[in-house]
Amino acid sequence: MLRFASPRDPVVIADWVSFNVIDTEKQDWARGWTKLKAYMEREGHARVPYGHREDAYPLGKWVAEQRRVYGAGQMIGRRARRLEKLGMVWSPADERFQENLAAARAYYEEHWTLCVPRTATALDRPIGQWLSNLRRPEALEGHPEWETALREVDEDWNPAWPADWQRHYAAVRELLREEHQTEVLPGVMVHGMDVGKWLARQRQQTIWQRLLDGQRERLEQLGIVPLPPQQEAPPKPSKSRTGAFERGVAALAHYKARTGSVTVPRGHVETVVIDGQEHAVKLGIFLSNTKTRRGS
Template identity: 75%
Template structure:
């Protein structure tokens, strides 16, 4: 008699055991019946795993990767949580080699750091949906996670150098998650942007608040000529896209170039705004000289020191202009 040949795919893990039991043992044998039930009815874990694998296969076929967001569901199936569980099982050395290979064929990445990132990214999406920005304060939380501190850590220079895919994922949620200007500015801007998208656009006067921020007062400050001039080009561009323009400059007395004359303060203020826009700092070396666009040279370090010394003699308007640029000592 010729040996029998198998037709079709080889048996899956566990299938051969149940088939052999049914073939060679008496169907009336209680032990056989118990084993059959164990392999084919009670062992739902195997069926659940196969279902998760099939859902992951569908996901990777559609997206081209296996980076499943923690909160993602395929239909009603919590695929993101299932993938996170496979990573934990693998890290504990409890995932079989066969299952690990099957997942790797779908592009599974086993890094626990990636797993934690995906879980934090899920919290970031929740925060963005509510606040319209990822420039969260350090104290911010979402899904019981310290989201603000996590984002602050990732903004540190070089923090994402080895994880360009993480930065790509964050930019997919919020392109301005790590702006080249203060995150506090970005938070206020995001609130203004969303409020102005409403059909009944509110008039954002000082006193109008959103998420605990006085966005009306903030916007009024940005429109002051000295502050507007000190903004980075990208900041002005974003405000202009919302239809926001600076206030017209207030009439000024004719300038004179006599030492200490009426134009000295204005030239110093313009030089300070130019210096801040270029360097992002208000700390000016005493010997620094700033050249204005018209070629005028201003001894900015000396001017700033002298202006601070004479603060009590400045008019309210001049102190306010200095405070608008960010000099805290001018506002008190």
């Protein structure tokens, strides 16, 4: 004998809810995701304006609703991951981070490091100042995913040593690894840096011993080792008055060749190399003192 379920049968009610409510919600979410995917493929990002409609579908409002659900902790992980694969950002701060990260990535492609000068820009964004701000203590607190993203671009984006050292090291690393060079001699310039001279200085025993473990490890990974003691540069001569005068004259000649002038500000310091040794000469004071003593 056939039996018909009562209109109040809980099984029938559950099926009705599943087919007419739950499945409808899933279908609507899938439709929104499909529209967002089409938008991303066309525009190159998932930052949809609130009022935007994609083929009459209110995609902007749908994206805003996804952010609200995610922020309330009500979004299932599978959906969040699917949205993130499309480039979804969950907050304005995340959005700005992603835009700056794209600029930083472009800078890295050219300079091989994120230890950029504070004034550096890329894609019309001041990434030098941006990265400098992120290196401040607790700047990344609450955003571990930002730290991960930066390390994916450059593991040494925030080293324990000076950024200038890291910039020189990155250039040497690129020359040895990508250009298939076996030696970087003084005078080899990269992005305005004499990386050969820098490398020779790092190999000196006195400098090598002062490097941090992480710095020495990175150099050793490139096959760079300190010079044997017998190859060290001879010690600097004692600073006699004659030696100081000669250094001053050499520094003035270097300054004039570089600037075309012998008018030197009193506080200026000129760096000059004499007999393979680098000297920082207080050129402005030297000239002032020389003029005072010219009678003697």
